Amino acid sequence: MTLQEPGYRPRLLDPIIEQDLRSFGAVNIEGPKWCGKTWTSLAHAESTFFLMDPDGDFANRRLAELEPSAVMDGAAPRLLDEWQEVPALWDAVRFHVDRAGQPGRFLLTGSTKPHDKPRHSGIGRIITRQMRPMSLVESGDSTGAASLTELFGGQTLRPVQSDITLEGLIELAQRGGWPAVVRMHDSDNSGNLARGYIDQLVRVDIPQAAGRTFDYTKLRAVIGSLARNTATLVQIPTIVRDMSQWFGTEATEATVRVYLDALRSLYVLEEIPAWSLGLRSSSKLRKSPKRILADPSLAIAAMGATPATLKADLFTFGFVFESLCLRDLLVYADTIGASVSHYRDDSNLEADAIITLRDGRWGAIEIKLGTRQVDDAATNLLRLATKIEAGGHPRPAMLAVIVGVGGVAQTRPDGVHVIPVDILGP
Numbered sequence: 001m002t003l004q005e006p007g008y009r010p011r012l013l014d015p016i017i018e019q020d021l022r023s024f025g026a027v028n029i030e031g032p033k034w035c036g037k038t039w040t041s042l043a044h045a046e047s048t049f050f051l052m053d054p055d056g057d058f059a060n061r062r063l064a065e066l067e068p069s070a071v072m073d074g075a076a077p078r079l080l081d082e083w084q085e086v087p088a089l090w091d092a093v094r095f096h097v098d099r100a101g102q103p104g105r106f107l108l109t110g111s112t113k114p115h116d117k118p119r120h121s122g123i124g125r126i127i128t129r130q131m132r133p134m135s136l137v138e139s140g141d142s143t144g145a146a147s148l149t150e151l152f153g154g155q156t157l158r159p160v161q162s163d164i165t166l167e168g169l170i171e172l173a174q175r176g177g178w179p180a181v182v183r184m185h186d187s188d189n190s191g192n193l194a195r196g197y198i199d200q201l202v203r204v205d206i207p208q209a210a211g212r213t214f215d216y217t218k219l220r221a222v223i224g225s226l227a228r229n230t231a232t233l234v235q236i237p238t239i240v241r242d243m244s245q246w247f248g249t250e251a252t253e254a255t256v257r258v259y260l261d262a263l264r265s266l267y268v269l270e271e272i273p274a275w276s277l278g279l280r281s282s283s284k285l286r287k288s289p290k291r292i293l294a295d296p297s298l299a300i301a302a303m304g305a306t307p308a309t310l311k312a313d314l315f316t317f318g319f320v321f322e323s324l325c326l327r328d329l330l331v332y333a334d335t336i337g338a339s340v341s342h343y344r345d346d347s348n349l350e351a352d353a354i355i356t357l358r359d360g361r362w363g364a365i366e367i368k369l370g371t372r373q374v375d376d377a378a379t380n381l382l383r384l385a386t387k388i389e390a391g392g393h394p395r396p397a398m399l400a401v402i403v404g405v406g407g408v409a410q411t412r413p414d415g416v417h418v419i420p421v422d423i424l425g426p
Contacts, residue, residue: 003079004043007183011040011138012335012426013131017107018044021077024127025097026106028083030113031131032267032294033205034197036179037109038081040131045107047074051085061085068092079107084114090122097125112209113265130267133177133295135331137425140182141172142328144425146409146417149336151398152361156411162420166405169421170307170317173324176297194301198223206262214262220302221247222259226269226291227302231322231352233288233344236260268294272326275341275354277393286344292323299323318369321404322352325367325421329353332426343384351384355398363398370405371418377401378416 013029020027021044029037042048049071053060064071064086071080072092083089093106108126136142146157164172175181175190178197202219225242226234236253243249243256251259263269271289293299299320300310310317326340333340338357343364344350351364364384366377381399389395400417407420 003045003048005039008039008043009134009138009140009179009182010043011036011131012135012331013040013129014043016129016335020127020129021104021107023103024125025100025103026093026108026122026126027077028108028110028122028126028128029131030110030128030267032133033111034178034180035131035133035294037111037131038079039179041079041081041107041109045077045079047076048079048081049074051080051082064089069096072096076102076105077107078105079109081109082111083108084110084112087114090114090126094122094125111266112205130334132327132331134179134182135177135328136172136422137328138331139177142422142424144423146419146423147425148332148338148355148363148398149426151400151417152336152355152357152363154397157409157417157419160409160420160423162403162405162407162409162422164405164420164422166311167307169321169404170310173296173310173317173320174300174307176295177327178295178297181297190297191301191306194295194297198298198301201266201268205266209265210262214259215249217247217249218243218251218255219259219262221249221251222256223263223293223298223302226263226293227299229319230292230296230299231290231319231326233286234291235288268298270294270326270330272330272353273341275343275356277388277391286346290326290342292326295327296320296324314369321369321421322367325402325424326353328421328424329355329365332424335426349380349384349387351381357397360394361397362394363396363400365400365402367402368404371403371407374401374403374407374418378412378414381416382414 017027031037051061068088069092080089097105137144181190181193202216207214221243224247225239236256239256240251240253243251270292273289274287330340333355338355341354343354352367353365354362356362364381366381368377385396400419402419402421404421409420409423411417
């Protein structure tokens with residue numbers, strides 16, 4: 001028996017959590033607020049302790065602060081929700097795991113990185129998993145028929161026509177992957193919910209998490225600049241210029257770095273690193289991360305965009321679409337034990353995403369909103385494969401172009417896979 005709530009939609013992380021509970025004393029699930037950490041944990045838990053108790057008087061938090069060991073007892077797995085509110089709970093969990101000598105004792109959830117680091121890492125006892133907003137497979141908006149796992153194994157794609165329209169794709173991006181919104185089936189209200197999320201973030205969550213006050217206007221401007229430059233290698237000086245030009249507020253680069261750290265601490269900012277490899281080539285790799293907000297709905301809300309304005313500005317929506325795909329690729333990569341990075345060198349040869357498996361196999365992906373760009377994207381990927389091989393590295397196990405609208409799942413004669421986003425899966 002578990003505490004799973006009615007209407008729970010399974011997540012790709014569920015079987016990983018089940019396996020972890022058989023191997024580790026505790027599983028720590030971290031990620032942005034509202035992404036479903038508690039719902040998923042309840043599907044695996046047998047007892048609970050909520051640090052942010054619903055009575056509103058924080059009695060549970062005070063109890064945990066006074067006597068951390070007092071909240072440990074309960075049927076296993078025991079969920080300690082938002083444990084970071086009392087950082088001493090981490091060491092208490094580690095101690096009780098050691099004493100019990102059994103796996104599957106605790107589930108921890110956290111929406112903020114704690115100020116005070118635990119004295120012990122928990123290595124060998126506590127494993128940490130990251131949860132993100134729902135991918136299209138998890139929300140039921142992708143069939144997942146084009147499996148990354150199978151493509152890495154050398155399979156080809158059976159031709160399948162995508163059913164998604166431009167209007168439908170914009171709706172999915174604006175709705176986002178927030179489980180509560182997915183369950184509501186209320187696309188008309190989804191934009192308001194994302195705007196409310198950002199407002200709560202800048203007015204309450206970030207100041208609480210950082211333990212200090214922030215300039216509300218500057219913080220909104222930083223988020224707005226990240227949204228305007230979503231899925232790009234935006235540099236801090238560009239954010240500073242954006243804040244002045246587009247949002248009418250001034251800030252130093254040092255201030256922007258502080259605000260970016262605050263967004264990272266709440267798992268709202270994702271930074272996809274540059275692929276690191278030593279090429280025997282005169283080309284130099286760009287080392288800047290590619291920055292996206294945790295969900296494309298946040299970028300749309302921060303820009304003040306609407307379905308109508310996005311449809312009229314497909315250049316901007318192309319980057320929003322890329323951020324949606326990157327969100328899903330991050331989820332799928334976690335599922336198959338892979339990492340996600342990006343590639344760009346000083347000759348402007350690039351790949352929007354590089355997927356690297358634990359065994360070293362890698363694949364390169366380009367992301368395009370429409371099918372007219374597929375030929376150029378495939379040519380680009382083949383050039384990249386040749387260049388990497390000439391640099392002394394193995395050829396990619398997979399090359400793919402993810403498309404948004406009008407695509408047909410297929411493997412081209414040159415070996416490049418074309419994958420509509422509503423068919424992509426782990």
